[in-house]
Amino acid sequence: MSAPAGGWGAPRLLWAPAALAVGLLVLPVVALVVRADWSSLLSDVTSPAALAALRLSLLTSVAATAICVVLGVPLAVLLARASGWLSEVLRALVTLPLVLPPTVGGIALLYLLGRRGLLGQSLDAWFGIRLPFTTAAVVIAGAFVAMPFLVLGLEGALRTAGTQYEVVAATLGASRWTVLHRITLPLVAPGLVSGTVLCFARALGEFGATALFAGNTPGVTQTMPLAIYSAFNGAGVTQGAAVALSLLLVVAAIVVLLVARAWRPGRVG
Amino acid sequence: MSAAAREGRVSGGEVLRARVRVRRGSFALDVALEARPGGIVAVVGPNGAGKSTLLGALAGLLAVDDARITCGDRVLTDTTGGVHVGPERRSAVLLGQDALVFPHLSVRENVAFAPRAAGVRRAQARRSADEWLAAVGLEGLADRGPGQLSGGQRQRVALARALAARPAVLLLDEPFAQLDVRTAAELRDLVREQVRGSGAAAVLVTHDVVDALTLADHVLVLHDGAVVEEGTPIDVLTDPVHAFTAALAGLNLVAGTVVDEGESILAGDDGPRLPLAGVVTAVGGDAPVPGARAQLTFPPAAVSVVGAADQGWDAVVVDVEPGPAAVRVRTTGDVLVDLAPAEAAPLDLRLGAPLRLAVASSAARLRALPNA
Numbered sequence: 226m227s228a229p230a231g232g233w234g235a236p237r238l239l240w241a242p243a244a245l246a247v248g249l250l251v252l253p254v255v256a257l258v259v260r261a262d263w264s265s266l267l268s269d270v271t272s273p274a275a276l277a278a279l280r281l282s283l284l285t286s287v288a289a290t291a292i293c294v295v296l297g298v299p300l301a302v303l304l305a306r307a308s309g310w311l312s313e314v315l316r317a318l319v320t321l322p323l324v325l326p327p328t329v330g331g332i333a334l335l336y337l338l339g340r341r342g343l344l345g346q347s348l349d350a351w352f353g354i355r356l357p358f359t360t361a362a363v364v365i366a367g368a369f370v371a372m373p374f375l376v377l378g379l380e381g382a383l384r385t386a387g388t389q390y391e392v393v394a395a396t397l398g399a400s401r402w403t404v405l406h407r408i409t410l411p412l413v414a415p416g417l418v419s420g421t422v423l424c425f426a427r428a429l430g431e432f433g434a435t436a437l438f439a440g441n442t443p444g445v446t447q448t449m450p451l452a453i454y455s456a457f458n459g460a461g462v463t464q465g466a467a468v469a470l471s472l473l474l475v476v477a478a479i480v481v482l483l484v485a486r487a488w489r490p491g492r493v494g
Numbered sequence: 495m496s497a498a499a500r501e502g503r504v505s506g507g508e509v510l511r512a513r514v515r516v517r518r519g520s521f522a523l524d525v526a527l528e529a530r531p532g533g534i535v536a537v538v539g540p541n542g543a544g545k546s547t548l549l550g551a552l553a554g555l556l557a558v559d560d561a562r563i564t565c566g567d568r569v570l571t572d573t574t575g576g577v578h579v580g581p582e583r584r585s586a587v588l589l590g591q592d593a594l595v596f597p598h599l600s601v602r603e604n605v606a607f608a609p610r611a612a613g614v615r616r617a618q619a620r621r622s623a624d625e626w627l628a629a630v631g632l633e634g635l636a637d638r639g640p641g642q643l644s645g646g647q648r649q650r651v652a653l654a655r656a657l658a659a660r661p662a663v664l665l666l667d668e669p670f671a672q673l674d675v676r677t678a679a680e681l682r683d684l685v686r687e688q689v690r691g692s693g694a695a696a697v698l699v700t701h702d703v704v705d706a707l708t709l710a711d712h713v714l715v716l717h718d719g720a721v722v723e724e725g726t727p728i729d730v731l732t733d734p735v736h737a738f739t740a741a742l743a744g745l746n747l748v749a750g751t752v753v754d755e756g757e758s759i760l761a762g763d764d765g766p767r768l769p770l771a772g773v774v775t776a777v778g779g780d781a782p783v784p785g786a787r788a789q790l791t792f793p794p795a796a797v798s799v800v801g802a803a804d805q806g807w808d809a810v811v812v813d814v815e816p817g818p819a820a821v822r823v824r825t826t827g828d829v830l831v832d833l834a835p836a837e838a839a840p841l842d843l844r845l846g847a848p849l850r851l852a853v854a855s856s857a858a859r860l861r862a863l864p865n866a
Contacts, residue, residue, distance in 0.1 A: 392555060393588060395555075396553055396665075397659045398608050398659055400611070402581075408596060
């Protein structure tokens with residue numbers, strides 16, 4: 226990160242606040258590394274409870290991300306190509322989980338899908354399905370908080386890409402479906418990948434909505450963030466274990482980001 | 495042709511007939527045109543004349559108020575019958591100013607796009623793409639990415655991609671506008687040759703007189719949404735009716751009233767006074783009678799600067815710019831005067847300076863106008 230030699234650069238005055246910003250973002254992680262008890266680290270992160278939480282976190286995050294992609298990509302395409310008040314309202318609604326505290330999201334999910342909830346009642350009465358405090362609830366909570374990252378990111382990419390290539394493809398005889406999967410989506414592949422990665426990372430870190438809607442049952446709904454919270458409060462394990470688990474989550478997040486960065490669905494040439 | 499038969503696509507040979515009316519606020523487009531297979535109809539006109547709207551309507555990309563567009567036996571648009579065939583089923587391909595080569599596909603995959611969309615198997619579509627690339631002079635570049643091509647090469651890829659669709663209609667929207675002179679000339683030759691060969695009916699939108707003269711069989715001049723004149727390029731450009739066409743052809747156009755002052759003179763609305771003895775009268779035009787409205791067209795080179803006592807008219811210098819002879823002087827009433835260096839040097843050509851002008855009447859053409 227250096228200014229181009231001899232070229233035009235940003236004002237030097239920006240360096241101080243920018244350095245503080247980096248410090249704010251990086252120093253807590255450094256503190257975590259410094260604080261870690263390296264002698265017990267390996268046994269902490271390989272304990273059955275930790276591995277179960279990690280496994281559950283990865284599984285539910287992948288499932289939540291899959292739901293976001295399957296439902297969110299169509300929504301993003303429609304929003305990007307729509308105009309009028311309805312699309313404006315929809316766009317605002319999609320943003321809602323971003324601005325709501327996740328705990329509010331968790332309560333809202335309970336009132337919708339809980340045993341006495343708006344839909345939950347019928348699900349229970351007709352199908353015997355009870356979602357709260359199950360692994361499925363973890364996935365739903367994750368999808369709820371992560372969906373906006375995919376939809377908004379992809380919608381922006383679609384708007385930037387415009388429709389000119391799609392028009393050419395259509396006049397060349399391509400059906401709308403062919404245009405979508407051979408032109409539209411490949412053109413926004415970088416946006417789709419970064420949206421999916423952010424979506425996954427958000428689901429992986431989800432705490433508030435999960436805690437309220439899915440609870441904190443080890444092996445069923447206790448994901449990494451919940452396991453860390455429990456460990457930190459001294460329930461079962463030690464604070465050292467919490468630090469170790471946190472480091473594991475940090476490493477997992479960094480791996481995801483690096484893999485996504487290495488895999489750039491590039492343009493030919 | 496055999497490739498086309500194998501692919502089972504429409505392969506040209508159909509006449510495009512279109513009558514299109516579109517209303518957008520105060521702007522109204524009203525055009526009728528016919529393009530024959532292998533022929534090119536040029537639509538020329540200033541910006542905002544409605545050229546792009548016309549192409550959009552032909553491609554099926556725009557909603558039209560009142561239109562009937564047919565290609566051979568196929569009805570593409572018929573507002574009275576409620577017919578609107580989507581752009582993907584019209585067999586009408588756009589080739590625009592921007593090549594819009596798909597950036598995520600190789601050159602070969604770009605050209606193979608239409609056959610693939612039509613259901614042709616991959617290997618065969620790729621073979622056909624290579625044939626089209628050879629036809630536009632790009633053999634050997636099939637594996638390149640669009641980013642590795644020059645502007646002219648990209649436009650060739652776009653042409654090959656359009657032709658590989660075996661379109662019945664080719665819609666050309668100033669495809670040479672962003673190319674340098676040499677590349678544009680080469681591509682013009684290629685387009686002419688390929689349109690003839692493919693049997694597509696082509697509509698070319700342009701404001702370049704070279705495009706119209708070198709490519710078109712038929713020219714249609716569009717102004718404010720209406721066709722103001724049409725015909726073969728040579729007819730339209732040698733005997734223009736509309737001021738825009740005259741400017742396109744590089745001719746002066748002076749409209750005025752015929753007066754009799756011992757001899758017949760056209761008194762221009764903006765001051766020029768032009769003797770009518772010896773001018774060529776447009777075909778079908780009557781001999782001018784005093785009081786009749788008429789217009790004269792003449793090349794800027796036929797105008798000369800004369801002495802104050804000579805017959806002619808008084809004008810002033812409005813603009814001076816480089817011209818084909820050396821200096822081009824714009825004078826009152828938009829009359830252009832081309833001067834050689836030896837003619838220009840002794841003159842006072844400051845802006846606003848007076849000049850007395852005369853026209854060699856043998857170079858002028860007269861056309862009667864409907865009386866105002």
